[in-house]
Amino acid sequence: MRSILIHTCCGFCGFSTLKNIKKQFDIKCLWYNPNIHPLQEYEKRLNAFKLWAQNGKYEVIIDLYDDKHWFKMIEGKENNEDLRCLNCYKIRLQKTVEIAKQRGIQYFTTTLLISPYQKHEMIKSVCFDLADKNGVDFYYFDERPNFYNNKNEYHKFGFYSQKYCGCVYSQREQESKKVRE
Ligand code: SF4
Secondary structure, three states, X not given: OOEEEEEOOOHHHHHHHHHHHOOOOEEEEEEOOOXXXXXXXXXXXXXXXXXXXXXXXXXXXEXXXXXXXXXXXXXXXXXXXXXXXXXXXXXXXXXXXXXXXXXXXXXXXXXXXXXXXXXHHHHHHXXXXXXXXXXXXXXXXXXXHHHHHHHHHHHOOOOOOOOOOOOHHHHHHHHHHHHHO
């Protein structure tokens, strides 16, 4: 069976992705999300990811929370959302490809592809580019049409679900929306 490394950003996105591809691959899930802010939020999402992975008996790789590296990589792009997100995707997906390559895993993909709130075409393009440069195949899928059905199903587990994308800038944006409402 083909092997795949799935960059996983949270329990819910892991759940939605695995519904799509679990019968087709020998799966390992990578947790590498140094964008998540603050640390307490990071821990909540990581715990939900671990509970979900344990539940499905998926093998997991957990990489460092190097938020200093993340802030350094987006320096100067903080207020330009497209550039900031592009770099945020690149940091996480580059790590995914590197680990897949080191471990001889044939494919990589990311749970970010399940969400209508992410920059889907940008993610897709970053992944195909990384695949070309590193000789690891990218598995593309689009689970966006099932996003809300998946969310309803996932809520039955009672695991934590986040309210904003991840970084401090998306957190502020979410908070300012709440103030306006
Ligand atoms: S909004 Fe989301 S994708 Fe964009 S930089 Fe923040 S955490 Fe990364």
